[in-house]
Amino acid sequence: MLSFAVLRGGPIQGAYRLRQLHFHWGSSDDHGSEHIVDGVKYAAELHMVHWNPKHGNFAPALKQRDGVAIVGVFLQVGKTLKREMKRILEEMESIKTKGKETPFLHFDPSILFPKSRDYWTYEGSFTTPPCEECVTWILLREPIVVSPDQMAKLRSLSMNTENEPFHPLVDNWRPQQPLKGRVVRASFK
Ligand SMILES: [Zn+2]
DSSP states (O other): OOOOOEEESTTOOSEEEEEEEEEEEOSSTTOOOSSOBTTBOOSEEEEEEEEOGGGSSHHHHTTSTTSEEEEEEEEEEOSSOOTTHHHHHHHGGGGOSTTOOOOOOSOOGGGGSOSOOOEEEEEEOOSSTTOOSOEEEEEESSOEEEOHHHHHHHHTOBSSOTTSOOOBOOOOOOOOOOOTTOOOEESOO
16 A cells, blocks of 8 residues: 655645655755754755645646645754654665665654744745745754764765765755745744
8 A cells, every 4th residue: 555644734735745855965064954044054954845636746736836845854963863863864875876766664754853843934946946936835943953973974975876986965955045025934933
């Protein structure tokens, strides 16, 4: 049986289906996130991409204003580690170079959420080209904590294939964009 994680509540209507999750990170701990909160850049940012099944499939959903919802979680380097990150980072050992895949079964992405469910939300776009304007962003306020070793693991992935020279995959974040009149709302006071 096919099963999938769904996202509901908050600013979205209905249940959106999880399509994929990915990270953005920097070459050092003082930058890497795509969102900047009051001038603070985090070491990394996790994106969980969900699509609205009322549009039938992922591709047509990209053309709709209510097509996609992305949950963003900040990663901060510290001591009280988010244990649940361990499994993801261990699996990365088998996909260290471009084009590699590994099965990742029975995974509940909500275990990566911070304790607090406070969030900011706004209507925006994908951060990778062609940056479709179809995204309801849900950005969790509280970061989750990772170790320096875990950040090093992310930075040890290669942009190149196995047979090509190692070229570290770092700084895969999009620079800050003008707000252009977008309204950012908070779920908290
Ligand atoms: Zn992203």
